[in-house]
Amino acid sequence: MRLRDKVAIVTGAGQGLGEAIARRLAEEGASVVVADIDYQKAREVAKGITEQCHRRTLALFTDVTDGAQVRDMVKKTVEEFGRIDILVSNAGILLAHEITEFPEEDWRRIIDVNLTGYFLCAREVARVMKSQRSGVIIQINSKSGKKGSYKNCAYAASKFGGIGLTQSIALDLAPYGIRVNAVCPGNLLDSPLWVNSLYDQYAKKWGISKEEVRKRYEQQVPLGRGCTYQDVTNVVVFLAGDESSYMTGQAINVTGGQEMR
Numbered sequence: 001m002r003l004r005d006k007v008a009i010v011t012g013a014g015q016g017l018g019e020a021i022a023r024r025l026a027e028e029g030a031s032v033v034v035a036d037i038d039y040q041k042a043r044e045v046a047k048g049i050t051e052q053c054h055r056r057t058l059a060l061f062t063d064v065t066d067g068a069q070v071r072d073m074v075k076k077t078v079e080e081f082g083r084i085d086i087l088v089s090n091a092g093i094l095l096a097h098e099i100t101e102f103p104e105e106d107w108r109r110i111i112d113v114n115l116t117g118y119f120l121c122a123r124e125v126a127r128v129m130k131s132q133r134s135g136v137i138i139q140i141n142s143k144s145g146k147k148g149s150y151k152n153c154a155y156a157a158s159k160f161g162g163i164g165l166t167q168s169i170a171l172d173l174a175p176y177g178i179r180v181n182a183v184c185p186g187n188l189l190d191s192p193l194w195v196n197s198l199y200d201q202y203a204k205k206w207g208i209s210k211e212e213v214r215k216r217y218e219q220q221v222p223l224g225r226g227c228t229y230q231d232v233t234n235v236v237v238f239l240a241g242d243e244s245s246y247m248t249g250q251a252i253n254v255t256g257g258q259e260m261r
């Protein structure tokens, strides 16, 4: 238990990677706030974690693009648990189009959730962490935060921006003992994003089967497989704990080496 008695907030924790991170932080001993725009799912995840990991949880309806709701998330966390040690800014969306076909409202929505949402959560949490003179902020970024993404410009722009934000607030907050880092996962080939949407889209676009789509993506990875939740949560726990106490402003690739190809 490397995070015993820490208090963590995970945004977008109602499913997918956020759910896996919330569960892992609890397994490592943390109390966890499960925040999501899907309150029903957040409640189910929080209940499951409490039952299985015997840690305290709090489910909250929070839209990370709404400053008032983010303030409320932070206020309720402090009321319930007394402090905030870890923020994992995970909530993110992906809407992909070729540049000349890109609707302005989709562009704005992606920047709003992926970049402004991270800014709002980090700002509000940092106010509490500054008074504690300790804390850790972790952004879930992407390999698309370091390398352009085909027909996916808004997502890549939002994630590149997230690395600029990570580095800059790491500088602002270092004097207060607060560390800020990002994790850049590769393709989570078993996540709902892929299973419910991307395999289908790419299979149709390229005229191949979903299995062939998966194989194509696995072949892009030097280590020969997709990224798993555990690959990412291992690094999140490392960044959240004292073993990374000399690291701030970093964006760590968890890609099986894919960014080198």
Ligand SMILES: NC(=O)c1ccc[n+]([C@@H]2O[C@H](COP(=O)([O-])OP(=O)(O)OC[C@H]3O[C@@H](n4cnc5c(N)ncnc54)[C@H](O)[C@@H]3O)[C@@H](O)[C@H]2O)c1
Binding pocket: 011, 012, 013, 014, 015, 016, 017, 018, 035, 036, 037, 038, 062, 063, 064, 065, 090, 091, 092, 093, 113, 117, 140, 141, 142, 143, 184, 185, 186, 187, 188, 189, 191, 192, 193, 194
């Ligand atoms: N799936 C992948 O292959 C992959 C790869 C690299 C990085 N990532 C990143 O990991 C993170 C999680 O991705 P995922 O695949 O688990 O996504 P997902 O769509 O499965 O889950 C995202 C969660 O965020 C919530 N959410 C969406 N908008 C929100 C908002 N405005 N406020 C609060 N919650 C909101 C959703 O309700 C959902 O529960 C994202 O930041 C994504 O960019 C994913």
